[in-house]
Amino acid sequence: MANSAQTQELVYLVTGGCGFLGEHVVRMLLQREPRLRELRIFDLHLGPWLEELKTGPVQVTAIQGDVTQAHEVAAAVAGAHVVIHTAGLVDVFGKTSPETIHEVNVQGTQNVIEACVQTGTRFLIYTSSMEVVGPNIKGQPFYRGNENTPYEAVHRHPYPCSKALAERLVLEANGREVLGGLPLVTCALRPTGIYGEGHQIMKDFYHQGLRLGGRLFRAIPASVEHGRVYVGNVAWMHVLVARELEHRAALMGGQVYFCYDNSPYKSYEDFNMEFLGPCGLRLVGTRPLMPYWLLVLLAALNTLLQWLLRPLLLYAPLLNPYTLAVANTTFTVSTDKARRHFGYEPLFSWEESRTRTIRWVRTAEGSA
Ligand SMILES: NC(=O)c1ccc[n+]([C@@H]2O[C@H](COP(=O)([O-])OP(=O)(O)OC[C@H]3O[C@@H](n4cnc5c(N)ncnc54)[C@H](O)[C@@H]3O)[C@@H](O)[C@H]2O)c1
Numbered sequence: 395m396a397n398s399a400q401t402q403e404l405v406y407l408v409t410g411g412c413g414f415l416g417e418h419v420v421r422m423l424l425q426r427e428p429r430l431r432e433l434r435i436f437d438l439h440l441g442p443w444l445e446e447l448k449t450g451p452v453q454v455t456a457i458q459g460d461v462t463q464a465h466e467v468a469a470a471v472a473g474a475h476v477v478i479h480t481a482g483l484v485d486v487f488g489k490t491s492p493e494t495i496h497e498v499n500v501q502g503t504q505n506v507i508e509a510c511v512q513t514g515t516r517f518l519i520y521t522s523s524m525e526v527v528g529p530n531i532k533g534q535p536f537y538r539g540n541e542n543t544p545y546e547a548v549h550r551h552p553y554p555c556s557k558a559l560a561e562r563l564v565l566e567a568n569g570r571e572v573l574g575g576l577p578l579v580t581c582a583l584r585p586t587g588i589y590g591e592g593h594q595i596m597k598d599f600y601h602q603g604l605r606l607g608g609r610l611f612r613a614i615p616a617s618v619e620h621g622r623v624y625v626g627n628v629a630w631m632h633v634l635v636a637r638e639l640e641h642r643a644a645l646m647g648g649q650v651y652f653c654y655d656n657s658p659y660k661s662y663e664d665f666n667m668e669f670l671g672p673c674g675l676r677l678v679g680t681r682p683l684m685p686y687w688l689l690v691l692l693a694a695l696n697t698l699l700q701w702l703l704r705p706l707l708l709y710a711p712l713l714n715p716y717t718l719a720v721a722n723t724t725f726t727v728s729t730d731k732a733r734r735h736f737g738y739e740p741l742f743s744w745e746e747s748r749t750r751t752i753r754w755v756r757t758a759e760g761s762a
């Protein structure tokens with residue numbers, strides 16, 4: 395909790411503060427940002443857990459609002475020193491229309507930028523995604539790449555398209571004059587696949603394994619490496635960037651940083667087994683049990699079914715051509731840019747991240 399010996403003067407706003415990552419950012423700020431006076435949490439859906447935070451030394455203000463509504467965003471931003479914009483529609487399963495994804499992720503981000511400019515907020519941190527880079531539509535591998543690795547970032551899917559556009563808006567806004575005449579300082583953080591307490595897809599795989607008698611069946615070759623990063627470390631990076639942006643504006647303004655830690659490079663499924671294994675699941679097969687062409691066919695069939703069933707119900711399975719392409723393409727990051735620019739070191743070791751995640755999966759056992 396905040397050390398009362400230090401002056402509590404800062405007001406932070408976290409958009410999407412009730413989401414998977416947002417909640418970790420909120421809790422991390424309360425634990426590790428002693429200069430915080432007020433923490434505003436802006437989200438479409440407010441969680442009941444916010445109540446317990448309201449008894450601490452920092453004023454916690456919960457704001458139910460929609461980033462697509464410019465006036466709601468401006469009211470929430472007014473008077474904040476720092477905005478951490480994590481709100482977004484994370485949908486690669488076709489649950490939402492491309493128009494809605496664009497509206498929330500792109501227009502919502504534009505609204506946040508304009509609110510900063512109009513109200514005089516100088517520091518904006520945007521939660522971008524690895525998918526701004528890739529995997530691209532050609533399925534080219536990105537192997538242990540960094541922020542400067544050349545890669546043909548071409549997308550068709552609405553989610554990566556929206557994240558790429560929003561990231562560009564944020565970076566281009568760096569240096570814009572805000573109310574009061576000072577320049578806006580922005581930067582973007584690009585997590586790879588985040589895991590940890592609250593990771594819904596991990597829970598879905600867990601329950602699917604339980605339904606299948608404690609087994610999951612390998613679908614993707616073990617050689618396809620997938621970048622993963624622990625949610626606590628992603629949150630810590632956000633807190634550090636927010637803290638350092640003012641002092642290192644010339645260096646950090648307009649920059650992108652991949653989020654990384656010491657989580658091992660593994661295939662998506664093998665990585666999940668690091669947690670699901672100790673919870674009693676087994677991954678069957680050292681090689682994929684189905685030929686890849688059959689997975690491609692099933693994924694295409696799912697797209698067709700989704701389209702046919704749309705008037706009746708929402709059919710949004712995990713497997714579709716896009717998720718298959720992402721899962722089947724190597725995308726891993728190896729960089730130290732965050733350490734060089736703002737002194738980032740992961741707060742949680744791999745062992746601790748793993749232990750915490752296993753503990754969470756176990757507690758999620760009965761909550762299908
Ligand atoms: N989960 C990942 O693996 C991952 C990886 C890279 C980047 N990201 C990015 O991190 C951010 C957070 O992702 P997450 O996994 O925590 O997702 P999440 O869905 O758990 O959280 C997003 C939050 O945004 C809120 N939100 C959605 N639409 C809103 C709107 N119109 N107005 C206000 N709030 C709205 C949601 O209610 C939710 O609380 C997103 O921007 C996402 O693109 C996530």
Ligand SMILES: CC(C)CCC[C@@H](C)[C@H]1CC[C@H]2[C@@H]3[C@H](O)C=C4C[C@@H](O)CC[C@]4(C)[C@H]3CC[C@]12C
Pocket residue numbers: 484486522523524525586587588595613614662712713716717718720721
């Ligand atoms: C082929 C099936 C058996 C397996 C399907 C797994 C699939 C649902 C997983 C694989 C990779 C996952 C994505 C990856 O971790 C990174 C991100 C970036 C982030 O911005 C949003 C989430 C997303 C797209 C993950 C979604 C689920 C994916 C596609």
